[in-house]
Amino acid sequence: MTTTLRPYDPLDISSLAFWGKTPAEREPAFDELRRERPLSWHRPVETELIPDEDDPGFWALVTHADVTAVSRDAETWGSGMEFGGVMMENVPEDIIEMAHSILSMDDPRHGRLRMIISSVFTPRRVKLIEDQIAAQAAAIVDDLGPSGEVNFVSAVSARLPMWTISEMIGVPPEDRQTFTDAANAMVAWNDEEYLAGRDGLQLLFDSLMTLHGGAYRMAEERAENPRDDLITALVQAEVDGQKLTPEEIAAFFVLLSVAGNDTTRQTTTHGLLALHRHPEQCEYLMADFEGRIDRAIDEFLRWGTPVLTFKRTARKDTEIRGRHIAAGEKAVLFYQSANRDEAVFADPYRFDLTRDPNPHVAFGGGGPHFCLGASLARVQLRAIFHQVLHRLPNLEVIGEPVFLRGNFIHGIKRLPVRY
Numbered sequence: 120m121t122t123t124l125r126p127y128d129p130l131d132i133s134s135l136a137f138w139g140k141t142p143a144e145r146e147p148a149f150d151e152l153r154r155e156r157p158l159s160w161h162r163p164v165e166t167e168l169i170p171d172e173d174d175p176g177f178w179a180l181v182t183h184a185d186v187t188a189v190s191r192d193a194e195t196w197g198s199g200m201e202f203g204g205v206m207m208e209n210v211p212e213d214i215i216e217m218a219h220s221i222l223s224m225d226d227p228r229h230g231r232l233r234m235i236i237s238s239v240f241t242p243r244r245v246k247l248i249e250d251q252i253a254a255q256a257a258a259i260v261d262d263l264g265p266s267g268e269v270n271f272v273s274a275v276s277a278r279l280p281m282w283t284i285s286e287m288i289g290v291p292p293e294d295r296q297t298f299t300d301a302a303n304a305m306v307a308w309n310d311e312e313y314l315a316g317r318d319g320l321q322l323l324f325d326s327l328m329t330l331h332g333g334a335y336r337m338a339e340e341r342a343e344n345p346r347d348d349l350i351t352a353l354v355q356a357e358v359d360g361q362k363l364t365p366e367e368i369a370a371f372f373v374l375l376s377v378a379g380n381d382t383t384r385q386t387t388t389h390g391l392l393a394l395h396r397h398p399e400q401c402e403y404l405m406a407d408f409e410g411r412i413d414r415a416i417d418e419f420l421r422w423g424t425p426v427l428t429f430k431r432t433a434r435k436d437t438e439i440r441g442r443h444i445a446a447g448e449k450a451v452l453f454y455q456s457a458n459r460d461e462a463v464f465a466d467p468y469r470f471d472l473t474r475d476p477n478p479h480v481a482f483g484g485g486g487p488h489f490c491l492g493a494s495l496a497r498v499q500l501r502a503i504f505h506q507v508l509h510r511l512p513n514l515e516v517i518g519e520p521v522f523l524r525g526n527f528i529h530g531i532k533r534l535p536v537r538y
């Protein structure tokens with residue numbers, strides 16, 4: 120790599136302190152970058168994982184145009200292990216290997232492995248389980264009873280994604296909570312409360328041990344007794360004439376557990392909070408729920424942007440905005456900033472359920488890694504908002520959200536509500 124020494128941008132988006140601010144407090148920094156320095160060079164992100172003294176820093180991609188262009192140009196911008204994967208922070212190789220699967224892979228292997236499971240996530244296949252998801256959403260609201268005060272995140276938002284992904288993968292009911300807790304910990308290595316005095320790396324390894332142990336057990340069992348679930352599909356699949364190794368199956372399981380749980384949960388909580396803060400938008404939605412919910416979900420996704428960042432690495436010398444980028448340099452995609460880009464979204468800080476078109480990048484900026492679970496997430500969001508908004512019309516948020524600290528997931532840990 121031939122990175123030239125160049126000054127870092129004066130604006131700090133690398134410190135833990137910056138990522139410890141609330142999302143609203145962080146927005147002005149990205150507004151300034153979009154307006155004044157749409158391509159900027161930053162010092163390496165401060166981390167609880169493995170500080171790397173040779174890391175020169177990263178380019179920040181903050182506009183919608185750059186996030187989508189780089190996401191779609193996988194010939195120039197790699198995600199693979201040889202580039203250290205796709206996290207903004209430097210993550211040890213073992214962890215990437217155990218946790219990321221296709222997320223930190225490039226073609227041709229990425230495409231071949233993605234194909235194994237993509238058939239399960241097509242809109243047509245998802246439609247087949249829509250009724251089950253709707254029934255489960257109803258059961259979650261039944262469990263709340265007629266009135267009470269709860270943490271909306273654990274009592275509502277977390278439950279439908281956990282149920283759905285566990286059913287599709289084939290996780291036995293008795294293991295679901297344990298695996299979901301481990302998957303949640305996988306995105307919380309910068310949060311003091313989750314860490315509770317533990318080291319971030321230790322937290323990741325402990326969670327991975329739990330998830331890999333579970334995956335090995337399930338894979339062995341399905342090799343003997345195949346079923347109609349994703350674990351069986353992975354056990355039976357062949358890529359280039361070879362079966363997947365137990366480690367590869369387990370990494371797929373970790374990716375699906377993390378990607379399938381946390382993101383939909385966050386969108387549910389962000390959506391509810393936004394509706395509470397903009398009651399006129401809630402009224403507008405309820406005047407024609409069936410006709411308006413799909414567009415509303417896109418605005419929940421844009422507004423909440425549950426995944427904040429992913430990274431790409433230049434595979435060859437290239438240019439962005441006329442500036443030279445050397446092979447090996449990293450560029451971080453800031454999805455929330457792209458989703459507030461005034462060049463694409465009129466009045467981007469207005470929560471507006473009538474927004475159309477709404478080309479948000481919450482599921483990624485397009486290209487080969489575009490979210491595989493997008494259709495599934497939409498079905499879940501429709502089901503849970505249908506239940507919550509129709510059956511708990513008096514539900515109110517009675518306190519401030521408690522945010523997760525970190526630069527990866529735009530997480531809300533707690534949101535107290537009364538109904």
Ligand code: HEM
Pocket residue numbers: 190221222223233284374375376378379380382383386420424425426429480481482483484485486487488489490491492493495496
């Ligand atoms: C609201 C919910 C969701 C959001 C906001 C979301 C967001 C994302 C984003 C930003 C990416 C990376 C895209 C890129 O690099 O271009 C991604 C990839 C992925 N998502 Fe989702 N996701 C959601 C739900 C789900 C669900 C329910 C699943 C199902 C298991 C899922 C599975 C995946 C997988 C497997 C990938 C990796 C695809 C690849 O690398 O080829 N996601 N998602």
